[in-house]
Amino acid sequence: MSEPRQHTVLELRYLRTEFGSRERPLIAVDDVSFSVKAGEILGLVGESGSGKSITLRSILGIVRPRGRVGGEILWKGRDLAALDEAALRKVRGREIAMIFQEPMSSLNPLLTVGLQISENLATHTDLDARARKTKAVELLEMVGIPAARNRLGDYPHEFSGGMRQRVMIAIALASNPQLLLADEPTTALDVTIQDQILRLIQSLSRDLGMAVILVTHDMGVVAQTCDRVAVMYGGRLCELGTTTQVIGDARHPYALGLLRSIPRDVAPRTPLYSIPGAPPSLSALPPGCAFTARCPVAGLECGDVRPPLAAVGQHHQVACHRRAEALAHFRQHEAAS
Amino acid sequence: MNMLTMEPAKPLLSIRDLTMRFEKPRSLSDAIARRPRQVVSALNGVDLDVMAAETLGIVGESGCGKSTLARCIAGLHQPSGGDILFEGESVVGLKGPKRRAYNKRVQMMFQDPYTSLNPRMTVRDTLREAISVHRMREGAAIERRIDELLDLVRLPEGAADKYPHEFSGGQRQRIGIARALSLEPICLVADELVSALDVSVQAQVVNLLLELQDNLGLTVLFVAHDLRLVRHVSHRVAVIYLGAIVEVGPSEALFSRPRHPYSQALLAAAPSLDPADRKRAPALSGELPSPLDIPPGCPFHVRCPHAAERCRIEKPALRPVGAGMAACHFAETISAV
Numbered sequence: 060m061s062e063p064r065q066h067t068v069l070e071l072r073y074l075r076t077e078f079g080s081r082e083r084p085l086i087a088v089d090d091v092s093f094s095v096k097a098g099e100i101l102g103l104v105g106e107s108g109s110g111k112s113i114t115l116r117s118i119l120g121i122v123r124p125r126g127r128v129g130g131e132i133l134w135k136g137r138d139l140a141a142l143d144e145a146a147l148r149k150v151r152g153r154e155i156a157m158i159f160q161e162p163m164s165s166l167n168p169l170l171t172v173g174l175q176i177s178e179n180l181a182t183h184t185d186l187d188a189r190a191r192k193t194k195a196v197e198l199l200e201m202v203g204i205p206a207a208r209n210r211l212g213d214y215p216h217e218f219s220g221g222m223r224q225r226v227m228i229a230i231a232l233a234s235n236p237q238l239l240l241a242d243e244p245t246t247a248l249d250v251t252i253q254d255q256i257l258r259l260i261q262s263l264s265r266d267l268g269m270a271v272i273l274v275t276h277d278m279g280v281v282a283q284t285c286d287r288v289a290v291m292y293g294g295r296l297c298e299l300g301t302t303t304q305v306i307g308d309a310r311h312p313y314a315l316g317l318l319r320s321i322p323r324d325v326a327p328r329t330p331l332y333s334i335p336g337a338p339p340s341l342s343a344l345p346p347g348c349a350f351t352a353r354c355p356v357a358g359l360e361c362g363d364v365r366p367p368l369a370a371v372g373q374h375h376q377v378a379c380h381r382r383a384e385a386l387a388h389f390r391q392h393e394a395a396s
Numbered sequence: 397m398n399m400l401t402m403e404p405a406k407p408l409l410s411i412r413d414l415t416m417r418f419e420k421p422r423s424l425s426d427a428i429a430r431r432p433r434q435v436v437s438a439l440n441g442v443d444l445d446v447m448a449a450e451t452l453g454i455v456g457e458s459g460c461g462k463s464t465l466a467r468c469i470a471g472l473h474q475p476s477g478g479d480i481l482f483e484g485e486s487v488v489g490l491k492g493p494k495r496r497a498y499n500k501r502v503q504m505m506f507q508d509p510y511t512s513l514n515p516r517m518t519v520r521d522t523l524r525e526a527i528s529v530h531r532m533r534e535g536a537a538i539e540r541r542i543d544e545l546l547d548l549v550r551l552p553e554g555a556a557d558k559y560p561h562e563f564s565g566g567q568r569q570r571i572g573i574a575r576a577l578s579l580e581p582i583c584l585v586a587d588e589l590v591s592a593l594d595v596s597v598q599a600q601v602v603n604l605l606l607e608l609q610d611n612l613g614l615t616v617l618f619v620a621h622d623l624r625l626v627r628h629v630s631h632r633v634a635v636i637y638l639g640a641i642v643e644v645g646p647s648e649a650l651f652s653r654p655r656h657p658y659s660q661a662l663l664a665a666a667p668s669l670d671p672a673d674r675k676r677a678p679a680l681s682g683e684l685p686s687p688l689d690i691p692p693g694c695p696f697h698v699r700c701p702h703a704a705e706r707c708r709i710e711k712p713a714l715r716p717v718g719a720g721m722a723a724c725h726f727a728e729t730i731s732a733v
């Protein structure tokens with residue numbers, strides 16, 4: 060768990076990323092603020108399309124050319140949002156590395172896996188060709204690719220989905236980054252290899268002080284890996300707290316609904332709970348709470364007044380006007396089921 | 397023919413001793429050193445029956461051959477050996493109209509709805525193309541069928557004239573399902589269909605699959621890493637290790653009492669939802685075996701905590717154990733931990 064003496068390395072202040080025209084913008088990330096300490100693993104969860112990947116991409120300045128990033132991205136005190144492309148490139152891949160969500164679209168299909176790792180090592184380290192090859196084998200073994208030496212000559216399509224994902228992880232970890240942005244790094248992995256990769260990330264974080272933002276849909280992964288969790292909905296943060304607080308004692312109606320959708324203690328092949336309604340269009344969000352249209356306890360003020368993140372306990376913050384009603388509503392359902 | 401008789405259910409699909417080897421081109425250095433051509437043995441004698449109208453879950457380590465098996469069944473790979481019987485007839489090497497007829501009845505659905513839909517076609521165009529190319533309907537009946545399909549997968553009214561980017565991930569997944577269903581298949585092969593979606597949207601898609609199966613009597617092969625979901629949707633589950641089935645049986649029996657040591661390790665590695673319950677020891681240790689070089693005897697012996705001398709020499713056959721089948725010499729004496 061994070062200790063007080065550890066220092067904040069990344070701080071987002073009112074991060075806002077939009078697409079489309081300035082007159083009618085599509086706001087993918089809307090005033091998101093949070094910080095991450097050295098050696099800390101922050102989980103980022105939320106609905107498909109809620110802005111998790113765009114948040115990570117904004118940190119590295121790779122939503123350009125068409126996305127507009129506003130707010131401050133303080134990396135060890137320096138505002139990345141104010142840096143030009145040349146200065147950002149020095150930070151990217153070296154100090155801050157990212158594991159992208161779709162391995163197939165970030166690997167070059169025409170180059171062998173070995174060559175792609177080696178090229179990356181050439182950009183970010185001083186190793187010579189021979190040392191790079193040795194290091195590439197080491198990295199692949201570290202992420203659990205058997206007989207790695209014999210597979211350097213394989214093309215991405217000759218790897219399984221999970222093997223490609225592990226190549227991306229190996230490339231990201233090659234430069235010993237101080238901040239790892241991991242966008243669903245284990246979705247294509249079975250639980251035993253997932254376990255191995257998460258242990259690897261945890262030990263790098265614990266032993267070398269690497270800070271991590273881990274985007275995932277798997278609440279089990281969050282429970283087992285993260286120190287704190289942030290929940291996003293409609294481009295905004297709706298809940299932030301320690302893992303125990305968010306998983307065991309969620310307060311925001313969206314977070315409560317999400318947790319209820321996990322199949323546990325339900326009879327096989329019976330319908331699962333899912334949050335009713337469809338996600339909001341990002342270009343037509345209400346001025347108030349983004350969850351209004353789907354919220355079971357929405358009140359009159361919800362559509363007009365935006366709920367601020369407010370403390371509900373030490374480290375625990377929730378953006379909702381009607382927290383007491385929300386708790387009562389979901390408790391009642393739990394009791395009924 | 398066998399519609400109204402009370403004879404025991406016949407398998408819809410029978411997979412017999414299926415093998416799939418990918419030969420790698422010989423590299424120059426291999427040629428100089430006179431090393432033999434390398435071969436990836438992705439499937440090593442898979443035997444499996446899939447009953448009509450059942451959901452068969454398929455789980456296993458990343459790279460163990462799940463997608464390869466799915467692709468062989470869907471006719472996207474020509475297997476190297478063995479046979480696939482569909483309603484009793486071999487479908488390996490089918491050509492011409494027979495191949496097309498089979499491919500229509502057995503539909504594969506891929507994980508990534510983003511890349512499998514044409515971004516420049518509306519949902520109506522996509523469905524119309526599928527329906528008319530395969531001559532499922534003619535003239536005005538095509539449009540009626542499109543409405544029916546959208547209704548079936550519960551897409552909102554007006555969805556037909558929208559483009560893929562205007563939908564959420566879960567809705568796009570439904571478009572993919574509607575397209576697969578437009579060909580009136582009797583068997584769906586779902587390879588990691590829901591792993592990229594948040595749990596609430598996952599629940600929606602799973603509910604839809606269950607409902608369609610009950611209404612249309614579809615047979616579903618459900619390949620996934622999320623063991624909670626697999627347990628929820630499957631009637632039976634097959635566990636694959638290094639390209640062979642090591643255990644298969646009724647879902648509840650397999651999950652509550654796995655017989656094969658690999659199944660046991662797999663289930664033990666599923667991340668718990670309780671942050672207080674963090675595991676100390678890794679689920680599996682030992683060197684990962686490679687499909688380039690399958691170990692002799694039991695393929696799991698290098699990592700198996702119960703391995704004995706016999707395991708290094710004699711390959712265990714898949715045989716009845718408990719309510720299902722397992723390939724382990726000591727399945728009866730090894731108790732689930």
Ligand SMILES: Nc1ncnc2c1ncn2[C@@H]1O[C@H](COP(=O)(O)OP(=O)(O)OP(=O)(O)O)[C@@H](O)[C@H]1O
Pocket residue numbers: 078079085087105106107108109110111112113114125160341565592594
């Ligand atoms: N280049 C772009 N132009 C316009 N809209 C975009 C662009 N990239 C992303 N978006 C939109 O921004 C929103 C946030 O996308 P993002 O990829 O961050 O979602 P996410 O939370 O990562 O979802 P998932 O869990 O499905 O990966 C989505 O509605 C998406 O459609």
Ligand SMILES: Nc1ncnc2c1ncn2[C@@H]1O[C@H](COP(=O)(O)OP(=O)(O)OP(=O)(O)O)[C@@H](O)[C@H]1O
Pocket residue numbers: 216217218219220221222247248249418436437438456457458459460461462463464465687
């Ligand atoms: N076209 C191909 N050429 C060469 N090797 C291949 C090809 N397709 C798959 N393989 C190899 O076959 C093995 C099994 O791959 P497969 O994609 O079936 O695994 P999987 O069980 O689906 O894994 P995952 O869970 O990671 O998706 C892997 O070692 C992979 O590298």
Ligand code: SF4
Pocket residue numbers: 311312313348349350351352354355356357358361366378379380381382385
């Ligand atoms: S109660 Fe109001 S503020 Fe709270 S989540 Fe529901 S709509 Fe939003």
Ligand code: SF4
Pocket residue numbers: 656657658694695696697698700701702703704707712723724725726727
């Ligand atoms: S046959 Fe032997 S090595 Fe294989 S799973 Fe059983 S006990 Fe383990």
Ligand SMILES: [Mg+2]
Pocket residue numbers: 111112113160242
């Ligand atoms: Mg994303």
Ligand SMILES: [Mg+2]
Pocket residue numbers: 219220221462463464
């Ligand atoms: Mg696969």
